Each structure stands twice: as structure tokens, then as C-alpha cells.
Amino acid sequence: MGEADPDDVDERPVTAMRTANRREDFGGRRPGEYTHWIEEQLSWKETCYIGDWTFLANLRLTGPDALELLSDVSINSFDDYAVGEGKHLVQCNEEGDVVADGVIVREGDEEFIIHGVPSYWTAYHLEQGDYDASTEWRDTFNFQIQGPNSLQVLDEVADEAPRDVDFMHFGHIEIAGHDVRAVRFGMSGEVGFELQGPGEYGDEVWDAILEAGEEYGIRRLSVKTSAINQLESGIPTRIRDYVSAILHDEMTEYRDWLREHMHRDLITHPIEGSFDSDDITDWYRDPVELGWDWYMDEDDDFIGSDALKAKAEDPDRTLVTLEWNDDDVSDVYDSLFGSGETYKYMDMPHQQKRAMIADEVHKDGDQVGVATMRGYTYYFRKMLSLAVIDTEHAEPGTEVTVLWGEGNEPESPTVESHAQKEIDATVAATPYKKDRRRANLQEADD
Template sequence: MGEADPDEVDESPVSAMQTANRREDFGGRRPGEYTHWIEEQLSWKETCYLGDWTFLANLRLTGPDALELLSDVSINSFDDYAVGAGKHLVQVNEDGDVVADGVLVREGEEEFVIHGVPSYWTAYHLEKGDYDADTEWRDTFNFQIQGPNSLKVLDEVAGEAPRDVDFMHFGYIEIAGHDVRAVRFGMSGEIGFELQGPGEAGEDVWNAILEAGQEYGIRRLSVKTSAINQLESGIPTRIRDYVSAILHDDMAEYRDWLREHMHRDLITHPLEGSFDSDDITDWYRDPVELGWDWYVDEDDDFIGSEALKEKQANPERTLVTLEWADEDVKTVYDSLFETDDTYKYMDMPHQQKRAMVADRVVKDGEDVGVATMRGYTYYFRKMLSLAVVDTEYAEPGTEVTVLWGEGENRRSPTVERHVQKEVQATVAETPYKKDRRRANLQEEDD
């Protein structure tokens, strides 16, 4: 079955998404695999990688009311937001559930660039509201170079890496004759930059970096293993860890607007796993449980601010990393070679179909959370997942059980061939990998 749109089929959003079967093709430089996913995974710990996020929407927002608009539609505080700085931009609906998250940079007093899904929520409210601002959808490249050797590669290709740029700030360098904005940001938990510039320069810049990086062990990052970045770093992502909170009835107008303006499908994607519900909002997440509510200025009045304040006052769940028991994981693979029922296959290194695989997390027979984004990290030789769990079970070392396999509401001839498996898991530190993104770049070569 192709992609399912809950507004165009005679079934609920939950049913439409549970029966969807779509592998999203981002195009560009994001194939299934380049060299080997293990080699690619090790790159951001041992050498460096070059990855392509050009598929993200890019919106330039300008005008006297641009900052006011951003403040009205985002949870972030914009106090002391300086030109040359970036933000992880988070936006919620009136119920305080996450609609979108992405990256914002401030180019000038009245000039901003938004990367990712927040572009649409912002543009939608500009069109609906009374703001003195303008938008421009742009064709740009967006590459990441991450890992301990990333500075050496930039020294080689740009004359000198921008070592004076602080975390979540940006500077400018020249690569292959093109001006490139270097934003000190990334999802690998390592030092590195996002490199941004006009789309027509992308091929030149990509090739120049790749050539300069050969002697430093650079690897191209494929879609097959790129999500292990976020898993090791404890960074939840749309689709893999939460459903954009736009699928209930109150958001129908926004969905109609999206269909006219979106550059790729942002509405539906498959739902899988042992977690079941008839209510699509049970796959939504809020900034409190995802660990993003510290962005909020208590004095701000933004869309969803009242609902979010209530969630902050009474937090129920929090984001953790789960370390899955080796023996239980091995049993899942062993079952493929037995004559009895098999367990659901654990795709390596993570789910290759772009889907939200949500599995029940249980303690003493009671549901205490939902696990998402299961993946294997070769560096640590562990199967991990992110999860939101009841706050009382979030302490590292807490033992829980993940119910691996499909729920009763998602059955097919293939699914009927396997049975669910209880996998023991332990709450671990989050992020699982030490975060080095804020390291002093002036000392990196010492």
C-alpha cells in the first residue's frame, strides 16, 4: 500500500497510518548505504563524516515583525537572541503537543532562516495573521561535517576551520570559490558544523570536502545508519519518536494548507509496534517529556503556552535511553533459524522504513512508557532505544520490559507468522554517548 492520508480515506488517522507502507525517498546524497554502515557509524567517533540534509525545507523570513511572529508560534525564548546565533526551534499546537522542530539562524536584525518543518508552521501563521513580514522558499544545500577530524578537513578545504565560532552560532568560510555559512551544530554529539549555501553550489562544495577529507578518513553518511546519530545523542526526531501533532480534527485547516505548500509528505507515515490505541494523539509528544521545555521563557505568550505550562507543572513522563538485554536480542535473531514461530525481525542497524515503531514499556505488569527509535550502535555493541517513561521509572539502572512485536490492531499475513517477545531493558544515561559538541575548538589540535 502507498502512503495513506487520513483525510482521504474512510478510516481513522490511526488505522490509515498503521496500514501504511512507505519508504520515503529523500533524493540527493542519501542512498541506502555508501561503504558499509559499520564503517559509517564509526566515522563520527574516530574520523569524520559528510552527510546531506538538503531535503529539509529552507525558508527565509524577513521584516519588522519577523521576530514577533517567531515568538508567537514557537516555545523558544528570544531574549538576547543575537545576530549570528542559532536555535533549536520547537513549535506546539494549542494543546502543547509538538508540531515541529528544526533549526533557526538569525542573519540580521530582521532576517532569519528556518530549516525543516517549522518553516511551514511559521509560514502558515504569517499568512493567517497580521504581521509585517515576508517569506522566501529557497533552494539551498545543507551538509553536515561531524567528528574529531572535521576541523582538519575544513582547514584543508577552506584554508582554516572557524574555530572562533561558539556552539549554536555561525560564521562564514569559502569552499570551492563559494561563500558557505558554517553553523556549529549537529546531531552526532561530536564537534562539527552544518554547512549551508545556494543549491547551485552544492555539488562543488560536496566534492571539494570529500576530496580534502580522504587523507583524514572521511566517510559519506547514508540514510541506513544516520539515525544512530540521534539515538546515541538522545535527540528525539519527528516520525521516529513522535507524530507531528496535526492529525486530529482541530488541525484540518492546517493539513489542507500543507498539501498546497509542502515540498514532501509531512502528514502521514507508518505506525508500527506493540503500542496500540484508537486515539492518534497518543502518538503525540510534548516538549516536557522530550526534554525541550527549558527553552521556554515563562513570560512568553505563544501558541500552546497555557497548555504547556500545565504540563510543566505536572510532568508525567520523561525521555530516557533504554539498553536492551543482549541475550533477548540474540534470541530474536535466533528465531529466524528455528522451525517454530519467529519474532519480529530487528532491521539493522535500525528500522529502514521511515516509520514510528512504538513499543510498550512495562514494569511489574503495568505499562509505564513507550519505546521508540530502536537501533544498534556498533561502537558500543548495544541495541538501544529512546523511550518516554513515567518519571518514577526514569532513574538510570531501572529495569523494565519492552514488548517487541506488533499490536493486535495491526495484523497481516506476515505479522501473523511471528509472536511478540519480551525484551528486558535497563534505563541508561541520556545521552548515551558523551556530548562533545561544546568543546573548545581552540584546544582541539593541542
């Protein structure tokens, strides 16, 4: 099979995604590794880290109808949504499958700041609809500072950390002479903030935090290990755990709009693994199986609401964490030494390409789920993955099997031929790591 153009998704989406082969360059402070990925992984449990998410799109939405637009295009309830509050924003297509997820903060009565892919879905529907609102694409920095020492670092660099800010809310602090929005959420499962402000001041703010954090053991977080905090925290993400639900025929117009407006490729990325189908929608996910349906208000009417509410009444699958068997994982690496076929290599600590590597999950010979975001957590000394699995097999302690790798005749010419490996796995709690994000900051130093 010849290699397809990875941008040719309109007629052959599965083929285009199977043959894509891209290690995405985010630019900025996102190298493969800073010091050592083991040291970086320990930072959010033992000290703290600073990480750069400046690559995310940033959209300012204002106007009398801004909240109405958000309500129409997002599954979230906006009842009692106060100024100073943030949300995990989730948006779906008419079939109830996830198009985008990201974060939003309410800066004023008629002013909202959206980070990530939901910026595009929102801006698109503003253009298509009749709303009294406007948008502005902005150049901003977006840094995460997370971990048990993050408050002490902010005390040093900003005179005082914003300890009166509740989880999923924000305040303002001054760093290096600049006003910075400090939003209390992140991916690590630990106390911390996202720090946001004008891009022109990003270098000064970054350098000031690093200097102040030196005595507190701060580490810079690289691409090589950044997804492990999401894996431990049970937070699924676009590309690694689901394909944006925009590749079927009904979304052609939106894809065309994206090609004109997107800041980086939001359409095509690799899909790999033992899971296979002729239908690209089988790589889509809905908020029910990802655990996000509780964001909804049953009285709300939004894009995909009818389909999604029907799914919520009787869920087929749910999100779990899988612990992979140590000996079976060791066999994968052992196959590199000695004679015989080799199994598909497992990048450490997780795959070093932006890809959805989806592998079949079996129980008693039947496929019961799909495993994604495989990664090694040094803190727990375990290979883990997220998985959507049939609800009847979602109880922690349930034994399943993951079919690792595409086999000797992979669908994609960019994937090497290898033997498949059955890996025993056990359903575990999600999140795998204790969630400390909601800790009382007034008592966090005690």
C-alpha cells in the same frame, strides 16, 4: 482489514497511519548505504563524516514583525537572540503537543533562516495573521561535517576552520570559491558544523570536502545509519519518536494548507509496534517529556503556552535511553533459524523505513512508557532505544521490559504476523554517548 489510503487521515488517522507503508526517497546523497554501516557509524567517533540534509525545507523570513511571529508560534525564548546565533526551534499546537522541530539561524536584525518542518508552521501563521513580514522558499544545500577530524578537513578545504564560532552560532567560510555558512551544531554529539549555501553550488562544495577529507578518513553518511547518531545523543526526532500533532480535527485547516505547500509528504507515515490506541494523539509528544521545555520563558505567550506550562509544573513522563538485553535481542535473530514462530525482525542497524515503531514498556506488569527509535550502535555493541517513561521509573539502572512486535494479529495489513517477545531493558543515561559538541575549538587539536 483492507488497506486504507495512507493520505486519508482526516477521518481515520490511526488506520491511515497503521496501513501506511513507505520507504521515503529523499533523493540527493541519501542512499541506503555507502561503504558499510559499521564503518560509517565509527566515523563520527574516530574520523569524521559528511552527510546530506539538503532535503529539509529552507525558508527565509524577513521583515519588522518576523521576530514577533516567531515568538508567537514557537516555544523558544528569543530574549537576547543575537545575529549570528542559531536555535533548535520547537513549535506546538494549542494543547502543547509538538507540531514541528528544526533549526533556525538569525542572519540579520530582521532576517531569519528556518530549516525543516517549522518552516511550514511559520509560513502558515504568517498567512493567517497580521504581520509585517515576508517569506521566500529557497533551494539550498545543507551538509553536516562531524567528528574529531572535521576541523582538519575544513582547514584543508577552507584555508581555516572557524574556530572562533561558539556552539549554536555560525560564521562564514569559503569552499570551492563559494561563500558557505558554517553553523556549529549537529546530531553526532561531536565537534562539527552544518554547511549551508545556494543549491546550485552544492555539488562543488560536496566534492571539495570529500577530496580534502580523504587523508583524514572522511566517510559519507547514509540513511542506513544516520539516525544512530541521534539515538546515541538522545535527540528525539519527528516520525521516529513522535507523530506531528496535526492529525486531530482542530488541525484540518492546517493539513489542507500543507497539502498545497509541502515539498514532501509531511502528514502520513507508518506507525508500528506493540503500543496501540484508538486515539492518534497518543502518538503525540510534548516538549516537557522530550526534554525541551527549558527553551521556554515562563513569561512568554505562544501557541500552546498555557497547556505546556501546566505540564511543566508536574511532568508525567520524561525521555530516557534504554539498553536492551543482549540475550533477549539475540533470541529475536535466533528465531529466524530452526522451527517455531519467529519474532518481528529487527532491521540493522535500525528500521529502514521512515516510521514510528512504538513498543510498550512495562514495569511489574504495568505499562509505564513507550520505546521508539530502536537501533544498534556498533561502537558500544548495544541495542538501544529512546523511550518516554513515567518519571518515577526514569532513574538510570531501573529494570523494565519492552514488548517487541505487534503479535500474531497485527493491526496493519502491511506488517507480517509474528510472535511477540518480551525484552528486558535497563534505563541508561541520556545522552548515552558523551556530548562533545561544546568543546573549545581553539584547543580541539591538542
